[in-house]
Each structure stands twice: as C-alpha cells, then as structure tokens.
Amino acid sequence: QKEVEQNSGPLSVPEGAIASLNCTYSDRGSQSFFWYRQYSGKSPELIMFIYSNGDKEDGRFTAQLNKASQYVSLLIRDSQPSDSATYLCAVNQGSNYQLIWGAGTKLIIKP
Amino acid sequence: DADVTQTPRNRITKTGKRIMLECSQTKGHDRMYWYRQDPGLGLRLIYYSFDVKDINKGEISDGYSVSRQAQAKFSLSLESAIPNQTALYFCATSALTGTSTDTQYFGPGTRLTVL
Numbered sequence: 001q002k003e004v005e006q007n008s009g010p011l012s013v014p015e016g017a018i019a020s021l022n023c024t025y026s027d028r029g030s031q032s033f034f035w036y037r038q039y040s041g042k043s044p045e046l047i048m049f050i051y052s053n054g055d056k057e058d059g060r061f062t063a064q065l066n067k068a069s070q071y072v073s074l075l076i077r078d079s080q081p082s083d084s085a086t087y088l089c090a091v092n093q094g095s096n097y098q099l100i101w102g103a104g105t106k107l108i109i110k111p
Numbered sequence: 112d113a114d115v116t117q118t119p120r121n122r123i124t125k126t127g128k129r130i131m132l133e134c135s136q137t138k139g140h141d142r143m144y145w146y147r148q149d150p151g152l153g154l155r156l157i158y159y160s161f162d163v164k165d166i167n168k169g170e171i172s173d174g175y176s177v178s179r180q181a182q183a184k185f186s187l188s189l190e191s192a193i194p195n196q197t198a199l200y201f202c203a204t205s206a207l208t209g210t211s212t213d214t215q216y217f218g219p220g221t222r223l224t225v226l
Contacts, residue, residue, distance in 0.1 A: 008151065034214070043201055043217035044154070088153065092213075098169075099215060103153035 003027060004091050006102035015111050019076040023089030023102055026070070033065060033072040034090040034099065044088055047074070079109045114138045115218035117202050123224045124192050132187045132221050134202030141207040143185040144215065145169075145177060147198040154201065160185055161207070192225045199223075 003026045013019040023033075032051040036044035050056045050063040050072065062075040072091075076083055089102040115136045124130050134143065145157040156169030158177040166179055174196060178186045189196055202218040 041220075043220050045217070046214050049214065090154075090215075098156060098159065101154040103151055 003100050004089055004102040006089050006105045008103060009106040010108050011105055012108045012110055013079050015079060015109055017079055019079045019107055021074040021087050021105050024071045025091045027093050030091045030093050032092040035063060035074045036088040038086045038088055081109045081111055084109045115202060115204055115216055117218040117221050119221060121222045125226050126193055128192050130189045130192055132200055134185045134218055136183050136204045138204055140204035142205045144203040145187045146201045149198050194225045197225045
C-alpha cells in the first residue's frame with residue numbers, strides 16, 4: 001500500500017491561473033516534505049521543501065503543510081507553459097532520512 | 112559540468128546479461144542512492160549508501176547489487192538482467208547534515224531496456 005498519494009492527473013490549467021497540486025501521506029511521524037519537478041525524460045529537480053505547518057513561499061511557488069490532516073500542497077501562481085511537467089511529492093519520515101515518493105501529478109498549462 | 116553524472120545514458124541489453132550502471136558525483140556528498148522509475152509507480156529505492164562502508168537495501172533490491180568504490184562513486188549491477196528490469200534508473204546524492212531536510216540531487220538517468 002502506497003504511503004504517499006498523489007492524483008496522477010493530468011491536471012490542465014490555463015496560462016496565468018493558479019495550479020494547485022495535492023499530496024497526502026500516511027505516516028503521522030513524517031518530518032519534512034519535498035516537491036520536485038520532473039520534465040519528461042529528465043531527472044527530478046527540487047522546487048522546495050517544508051517542515052512546519054503553514055505556508056512557505058518561494059517566488060511563484062507556495063508549499064502548504066497541514067500535519068493534522070496529513071496533506072501537503074503546492075500552489076503555482078501565474079502558471080506558465082514552461083511549468084508543464086510532472087510534480088513529485090516526497091516525504092521524509094525521519095527514521096533514516098530516506099524519502100518516500102508519490103507517483104507524481106502531471107500538470108499541463110494551456111496557452 | 113554536471114554535479115552528478117551517470118553512465119551509460121542509454122543501454123539496450125539482452126536477458127541474462129550482466130550490466131553495470133555507474134554514478135559519479137563532485138558535490139562532496141556522503142550519501143548516495145539508486146532508484147528506478149517506472150510509469151505510474153514513481154521512484155522506488157533500490158540501494159542506498161551513507162558512506163563507503165555502509166550499504167543498505169532499499170525497497171526493491173532483489174536482482175540488483177551495488178558497490179561504493181569511493182565517496183564519489185556508486186555503481187549498480189544487474190547480475191542477470193530480465194525484461195521487467197527495463198526502466199529509467201537514477202542515481203542521487205545528499206549531504207550528511209543529520210536533519211530531515213537533506214535534499215537529494217539527481218543524476219540525468221540511465222534508460223535501460225532488457226530484451
């Protein structure tokens with residue numbers, strides 16, 4: 001049974017709109033949460049991480065963490081066609097610093 | 112220059128052949144990882160190493176072996192390749208900061224096809 005769940009998509013969003021990506025996790029002891037972006041055929045690259053409840057902003061990206069509800073989300077403001085990619089959620093459960101990965105959500109930004 | 116490199120980038124081989132995938136890094140990180148990625152399944156951990164003398168099995172280690180030749184080099188071997196090992200393989204590294212926010216950095220990947 002998967003421990004990190006993401007909607008596989010594709011999620012289609014108009015250019016300039018806000019894209020909202022969600023991730024849920026099963027281990028309440030999870031300590032930190034990562035969002036990676038992966039273009040087709042390329043390697044994952046880190047967007048940002050979060051470990052405290054609430055929001056964390058970095059440019060057009062905002063990560064939101066709610067440990068009580070066991071979900072983490074990523075908002076992308078002013079979406080651009082170049083944001084079209086698969087977004088991977090990864091969770092560090094803290095015991096040995098391994099990451100548990102979701103299967104990813106494919107995001108398509110329509111011009 | 113890339114911080115994490117993988118060779119080869121693409122490989123086609125036949126069932127039963129032995130194959131080695133290599134990973135090198137110039138980031139100075141202690142921790143190295145091997146993942147495979149299959150469509151719809153996300154990244155799955157094969158092996159990981161926290162230093163040259165510490166190697167650990169991941170979620171799906173059967174059919175694979177690894178060697179940590181130096182801090183900067185971590186190789187993955189398929190002793191007898193089978194078609195269901197066809198996948199995209201990634202090497203990753205992370206620093207040993209001792210916190211849960213250690214970020215993993217990925218190599219460009221090796222696309223392996225086993226016929």
